Amino acid sequence: MSEYNIAKPHDYDHRHADVSAGWLRASVFGAMDGLVSNLGLIAGIAAAGAAPGIVAITGISGLIAGAISMALGEYTSVRTANEQLDAEVRIEREAHLRNPEGEMAELTALLENLGVEPRIAETAAEQVHANADQAVRVHLLSELGVSPEERPSPWVAAFSSLAAFGIGALIPILPFIFGFGTLGFGLAFGAAGLLIAGGLAARFTKRNWLMGAARQLLFGGIAVAATYTIGSLLGVSVA
Numbered sequence: 001m002s003e004y005n006i007a008k009p010h011d012y013d014h015r016h017a018d019v020s021a022g023w024l025r026a027s028v029f030g031a032m033d034g035l036v037s038n039l040g041l042i043a044g045i046a047a048a049g050a051a052p053g054i055v056a057i058t059g060i061s062g063l064i065a066g067a068i069s070m071a072l073g074e075y076t077s078v079r080t081a082n083e084q085l086d087a088e089v090r091i092e093r094e095a096h097l098r099n100p101e102g103e104m105a106e107l108t109a110l111l112e113n114l115g116v117e118p119r120i121a122e123t124a125a126e127q128v129h130a131n132a133d134q135a136v137r138v139h140l141l142s143e144l145g146v147s148p149e150e151r152p153s154p155w156v157a158a159f160s161s162l163a164a165f166g167i168g169a170l171i172p173i174l175p176f177i178f179g180f181g182t183l184g185f186g187l188a189f190g191a192a193g194l195l196i197a198g199g200l201a202a203r204f205t206k207r208n209w210l211m212g213a214a215r216q217l218l219f220g221g222i223a224v225a226a227t228y229t230i231g232s233l234l235g236v237s238v239a
Helices: 023-047 052-098 100-113 118-129 132-144 154-177 183-204 209-234
Strands: none
Touching: 023 052, 023 154, 023 183, 023 209, 052 100, 052 132, 052 154, 100 118, 100 132, 118 132, 154 183, 183 209
16 A cells, blocks of 8 residues: 555645635736736826826826725625625525425436436435535536636735735836836836736646746737827827
8 A cells, every 4th residue: 555545635646726715816816907907097197198196196197096996896896706606506495495305316417417326326316415515516617617616705806906916916016106107117117017927827837938928918019009008199299
């Protein structure tokens, strides 16, 4: 017998990241949105002829408004998704009370489709349905791919997106805050932020960090080009 407990490969062979907490998606989305939206914002107003001080004020306003909006949006969306899951749990539980034989037959058929012998599948379905809560959980996993116990926290998502958006939005306006603000410096800071954020996101998902960084720089560049062009066409000079 190996020194390892072969029944617990997660103890010695591999580990999975926590994909249900909700902080990673909210953080990545917040950071990218903060970088791209504020970088595009300052590019647009700078191209229109705004003074560095106006660019700084506009960028800070965009940071505050965007961070609050992101936090509220993340909280609402995650909480709504959790409430929808609660509704699906109620629907499944009521179905089990109305038609326990039909639900058991459904699970038996599912197990048979997975390659389990009919007699064993029927026995397994009976054992699962001996516990009502476990039966509901198994049916939700098989039918919707979700588990009632694994749901992200709306508060974690909200604060993660708030902090990440704030950090991302701050990067392109740092030169203007510290007094050496030109559009070139702002774009350079923003480009560096996009590369770092894209690379970090790729590392979390076990992808090539260089490709992730380049992809995010490309997306940000498209947004900046669009807002810069619009700002240049407007040509509004602000004293």
